[in-house]
Amino acid sequence: MSKKWFMAFAAIVAMTLGGRLSAQQPLADPSYGIGLAPPSLNEPAGNVDQRLGNVEQRLEQLELYRLPAIEQTSEQRLTGFLADDDEKEDSLADRLKDLEGKWKKFEDGEKKKKADAAKKPTQKWSGRIHWDYWGFPEESDLANAYETGDPNNNPNDRFTFRRVRFGVAGDILETMLYKIEMEFANPNDPAFKDVYIGWKELPVLQTVLLGNQKRPYGLDHLNSSRYNVFLERPFIIEAVNQDARRFGLCA
Secondary structure, eight states, rough: OOHHHHHHHHHHHHHHHHHHHHHTGGGOOGTTTTTOOHHHHSHHHHHHHHHHHHHHHHHHHHHHHHHHHHHHHHHHHHHHHHHHHHHHHHHHHHHHHHHHHHHHHHHHHHHHHHHHHSSSOOOEEEEEEEEEEEEESSSHHHHHHHHSSSOOOOOOOOEEEEEEEEEEESSSSTTTEEEEEEESTTTTTTTEEEEEEEEETTTTEEEEEEEEEESSSSSHHHGGGGOOOOSSSOHHHHOOSSOOOOEEEEE
16 A cells, blocks of 8 residues: 555656656747757766757857857947047038138138228327416516516416317328328417328338428437427427428438
């Protein structure tokens, strides 16, 4: 009786193991990359070693088969990355070229504006008013005689105009200039100061002026009274060259 129960128990165990092995049978599906069924527990050790060797050989074949595909995929990715970089570089180059073209048009427009403006006559108005105070704190026969003509008549302190000048200057054409300036310090006797026309950018002579103008008798004389420190120029300049201007041609 006990022998029958033992055989029945062995049959149940065999059926159970057989069901489990059959459930694992999909491992033999070629889609898993092996294509070999798992070894049976009842197979000899030699067969197991042989099948393991076959599995290793199959894995090596799969690795050799998949490696070129992996390398090709990496190469494609690198090629695509480089292509994207080339497109970006081309895009930046086009944008830079476009900006350079617009900047050149802007510069050409500014040059044209300046050239057109240089062809038109220009004018710049100027003027100055210099006050002068005369004081006589003490009596002096010489000063009285010089100022009033009577040594006994003391002159009064007073304010006067030293300079009252208004003028205009500018360009006539691209290489021509002009200047007109009048003196109104003495309302009974207005006078012309600078009245001339000139040519500039000439070969050798550079600039030539024709008209009533200062004579080149020194820097202190040529310097405008607008930029002098004192109201009067040095005594030697005023004593020797009171009428500083003459009509003529100067370069």
